[in-house]
Amino acid sequence: MTRSGLRKWYPESLRTFGTISVPELLVKYIKEERIKPEKSRFQGLATYHDPCNFGRKSEMEFGRGFYDEPRWIMDRCLENWVELYPNKKYQTCCGGGGGTLTTPYDRERTFYGRKKMEQIRAAGAQMFVTLCHACHGQVNDIKKTYGMEDLDVKYLWELVLECLQI
Amino acid sequence: MNKSSKIIDPGRSDRLRFAAWPHSPDDCLACGLCSSLCPASGIDGFDPRKVLRMVELGRIEELVEARWLWLCTMCSKCVVYCPMQINISDIVRSIRTLWDREKIPGDLHTGLVRALKTGNVNALSSQEFVSRMQAIADEIAAEPGFEGFTVPIDKEGANLLLTVHNKLVLRFPQDMKHLWKVLYLANEDWTITSENPEGSNWGYFNGDDPAAKILVGRIVDHMKNLKIKNLLWPE
Ligand code: SF4
Ligand code: SF4
Numbered sequence: 001m002t003r004s005g006l007r008k009w010y011p012e013s014l015r016t017f018g019t020i021s022v023p024e025l026l027v028k029y030i031k032e033e034r035i036k037p038e039k040s041r042f043q044g045l046a047t048y049h050d051p052c053n054f055g056r057k058s059e060m061e062f063g064r065g066f067y068d069e070p071r072w073i074m075d076r077c078l079e080n081w082v083e084l085y086p087n088k089k090y091q092t093c094c095g096g097g098g099g100t101l102t103t104p105y106d107r108e109r110t111f112y113g114r115k116k117m118e119q120i121r122a123a124g125a126q127m128f129v130t131l132c133h134a135c136h137g138q139v140n141d142i143k144k145t146y147g148m149e150d151l152d153v154k155y156l157w158e159l160v161l162e163c164l165q166i
Numbered sequence: 167m168n169k170s171s172k173i174i175d176p177g178r179s180d181r182l183r184f185a186a187w188p189h190s191p192d193d194c195l196a197c198g199l200c201s202s203l204c205p206a207s208g209i210d211g212f213d214p215r216k217v218l219r220m221v222e223l224g225r226i227e228e229l230v231e232a233r234w235l236w237l238c239t240m241c242s243k244c245v246v247y248c249p250m251q252i253n254i255s256d257i258v259r260s261i262r263t264l265w266d267r268e269k270i271p272g273d274l275h276t277g278l279v280r281a282l283k284t285g286n287v288n289a290l291s292s293q294e295f296v297s298r299m300q301a302i303a304d305e306i307a308a309e310p311g312f313e314g315f316t317v318p319i320d321k322e323g324a325n326l327l328l329t330v331h332n333k334l335v336l337r338f339p340q341d342m343k344h345l346w347k348v349l350y351l352a353n354e355d356w357t358i359t360s361e362n363p364e365g366s367n368w369g370y371f372n373g374d375d376p377a378a379k380i381l382v383g384r385i386v387d388h389m390k391n392l393k394i395k396n397l398l399w400p401e
Contacts, residue, residue, distance in 0.1 A: 002399060025398060034351075109237075155341070
């Protein structure tokens, strides 16, 4: 949203400063060897969820979705991770976006999330990694309802941090 | 009102009203792809194809009262699949724009009003916000490997502006730590701001462009006033 707002209302400002997304920043740090994640930390099966805003909506509005960067990072942190299906542009929304987390419609929001939870279950993942605060909040909030309270829900940068030797 | 007995009156069709919208609902083939793939379809009567039909028929009074309109996450999956490339997300947002602000469910509008007035959805004073941030930083500094950690606030000339997610400030402060630690370990020159620190924009969800513009403008001001080189996209 900030990105389309800047383009729409403050286009001249975009010539005065640079912009970068979290996945790009993490890739940059790893490539420049400023941080060095190691794959030995987690053995269980993980999966990655494309948030609507970083993926499909970014592709539709700006011509490119951030699909590859998070996957490149996942590859550097984990031996064992699988895709959800469908993914990338055709991914299924978790149900936490668009402001739904702030509405009083909790039951409806939880029901909306069933498709995402089925996907995660079908993938057999024990860890769910994403980039978006809404996705993180939503999946954490509803996982118990779907009998998946053991699912480890993580931000991508949290995963990176945990794979660093400190 | 008994909706099922309501007769559709083509005279009520009010296309001009939507002329400025990016896609014409006239294009809809009624193929049902959107309805069959949308996870919100069927909840409380929501159905994206129905939304399109209602727009086409000018039944706007119902659309600006329908609570189910807020079940759509504007995820745009339906848009990707729609053979006519109708931007249903945009249309849903445009209908939200027409809503009476006071009737918007939950905290979406009230939270936005607080953000506009106080600089943050949580309505914290700048002092209280800063002291909360510093308390988190102190906890990090007590961990091995992070001795001397501080959170840079209003740092002029910083390389990277980090906006703060409102949800983390009060409810999940521990979740703020991960990214801060990564920035520290990568030796990043970053900063947050003491005033207007947030990045998420509730004006977007609400269809409230004037408010959304003010919130984005705050970020532009930070970049300019503090001469920050790069903005980390809030989300
Ligand atoms: S997918 Fe597009 S054309 Fe098909 S019913 Fe939905 S809006 Fe109409
Ligand atoms: S944008 Fe709304 S209508 Fe379309 S698939 Fe997502 S939730 Fe359903």
